[in-house]
Amino acid sequence: MVKVYGIKNCDTVKKAMKWLAAQGLDPQLHDYRTDGLDPVWLAEMADKLGWENLVNKRSTTWRGLADEVKNHLTKERALEVLTEQPTLIKRPIVIKNDQVLLGFNEAEYQTLR
Numbered sequence: 299m300v301k302v303y304g305i306k307n308c309d310t311v312k313k314a315m316k317w318l319a320a321q322g323l324d325p326q327l328h329d330y331r332t333d334g335l336d337p338v339w340l341a342e343m344a345d346k347l348g349w350e351n352l353v354n355k356r357s358t359t360w361r362g363l364a365d366e367v368k369n370h371l372t373k374e375r376a377l378e379v380l381t382e383q384p385t386l387i388k389r390p391i392v393i394k395n396d397q398v399l400l401g402f403n404e405a406e407y408q409t410l411r
Contacts (some may be wrong), residue, residue, distance in 0.1 A: 299323075299324045299325075299326055299394075300318050300323045300324065300325045300326070300392060300393070300394045300410060301325075301326050301328060301392070301393045301394070302314060302315055302318065302325045302326065302327050302328065302390045302391075302392050303327075303328045303330070303387075303389075303390055303391040303392075303393070304327070304328075304329070304330065304387075304389035304390035304391065305329055305330055305331055305384070305385065305389060306327060306329045306331075306332075308389050308390070310389055310390060310401065310402050311327070311389050311390045313402050314390045314392060314402045314407070315327060315390075317402070317404065317407060318392070318407070318410075321407075321410075323394070323410060325392075330384035330385075330387070331384070335380075335381060335384045337377065337381050340352075340377055340380060340381060340387075341377055343391060343398070344373065344376075344377060346398050347391075347398060347400050349373045349376045349377065350376075351388065351400055352376070352380060352387055352388055352400070353371070353376055353380070353386060353387075353388065354386055354387060354388040354389070357385065357386055358385075359383050359385045359386040360386060363379070363386075367379060388400055388401060389401070390402065392407070392410070394410045397409065397410060
């Protein structure tokens with residue numbers, strides 16, 4: 299089983315889920331909107347992936363943030379903002395056993411087998 303964290307209506311999450319299913323990897327979606335977001339888990343992901351990598355600076359949510367927030371983002375503040383606005387988290391986060399991948403990259407996903 300592969301755990302996929304994101305939002306079900308995100309095109310990239312859909313693409314990842316479809317690809318993983320086609321490989322027989324049984325993806326299970328954890329939707330931040332319906333299943334919630336654990337701040338402890340988010341901090342662990344920030345440690346593994348780097349908090350800067352978790353922030354989706356191409357998102358509509360990012361563009362809507364105040365410049366004060368965007369220009370003075372620290373790890374602690376980023377984790378607060380990501381917890382408050384999970385749509386700001388780059389998607390998907392894919393976990394299988396001890397492997398953690400961010401975004402959709404088919405070449406990287408090949409390593410999940």
